[in-house]
Amino acid sequence: MLKRQGVIDTWHDRRIGPGENIHAAIDDHINRDQIILLLVSADFIASDYCYDIEMKRAMERHHAKEARVIPVILRACDWNNAPFGELMAVPKDGIPVTRWPDIDEALLQVAKAVRIAAADIASSGASSPAALHSAPAAVRSVPIAAPAVARSSNLRLAKTFTQRDRDQFQLETFEFIARYFENSLSELTARNPGFEGNFRKVDAGRFFATIYKEGKDVARATIYLGDDSFSKGINYIHGQTTGSNSMNESLRVEADEHSLHLLSMGMRSLGLERDKKLSQEGAAELYWSMLVDPLQQGSGW
Incomplete structure (x- = not known):
């Protein structure tokens, strides 16, 4: 909606075209754009380029009142002691996006924070770099349209979820976890010399994940969809097996009055996170x- 209303234009480094100088393009936007979102995770903090170059320059411009930096906490990590730890982060209370039962609600808070920042920029009359946030390409200083009618934003009502809804959510979650593992194993291989990740989809309801170190398997896992005879959840087993009568952890689909979510049996945390x-x-x-x-932790499996 921010883009549809012309409140913002957006840019990220995936928009760098073939043949363009990557660092020059990023530097150009870091030095011009008005609202800079830090997408914070352990990977962000571990990246020398993101942390030491991009974030450092963004914070310099923030303190000079040339840009507004908004930390967006995507995943749990030790971010509070970072230079941007002094800033008000989103979502609310710095709770990571991945910890919200309803991710859309978390991202809505991010959008609202951007809208507020854009309104501040517009009201500052940002025509010069000395203004709180001058008006480079990332944000247009366009007044934000007022709602057509006065109404409450508290309009969400309780929902009822059928067994079909639950089954579909479980299947979608299994496919999401499979993609997550495949991509994570590939990235782990790229970042850690001597290690190799291997992903193998056994069938529609089971996959294996293996990590090798110098050719030796040091971690193996099986993730599979259970059935009514044992556990109709998404189950995890250390090692690789085609059996379906054991698990080290299990996830089941549950629902509250607003959304579907997942609960673990808490076997890994001894019930503390059940x-x-x-x-x-x-x-x-x-x-x-x-x-x-x-x-x-250096112990292997």
Whole structure:
């Protein structure tokens, strides 16, 4: 809606065209654009270019009142002690997007923060760099249209979810976790010399994930859809098996009055996180952590 109303124009580095100088294009926008979103995760903090170059320059312009920097906390990480830790982050209370049962609600808070920043820019009469946020390409200083009628924004009503809705959500979640693992294993291979990740889809309801170090398997996992005879959830097993009568963790689909979400049995946390509502990405990250945590601690599987 912000783009449709002409409140903002957007840019990100995936819009760099073939033959363009990547660093020059990024530098140009870091030095011109008015609202800069930091998409914060452990990967963002670990990236030398994002953290030491892009973020540093963005914060310089923020302190000089030439740009507005908004940290968007995507995934749980140690961000509070970073230079941008002094800024008000979104979503509310800096709770990571992946921890929200309804991710759309979390992203709506991000959109509202951008709208407020754009309104500040417009009201500042940003015609010079000395204004709080001058008017480069990223944000047009266009007054934000007032609502046509006065009304409450509290319009969400309770929903009822059928068994078909739950089954479909479970299938979609399994496919999401499969893609998440395949992409994560590929990126792990690219970033860690000597390690190799391997993803194998066994059938429509089961896949294997393996991590090798110098050719030796150091982590293996099976993720499969259970059935009525054992557990009709999305199950995780250390190692690789085609059996369906055991698990180290299980996720089941639940619903509240507004949305579908996932709950774990809490086997990994000894029940401490049993009632924690998980989004699809939160569920995928839980299982990914079960695969890689032993390697990060140096113990293997």
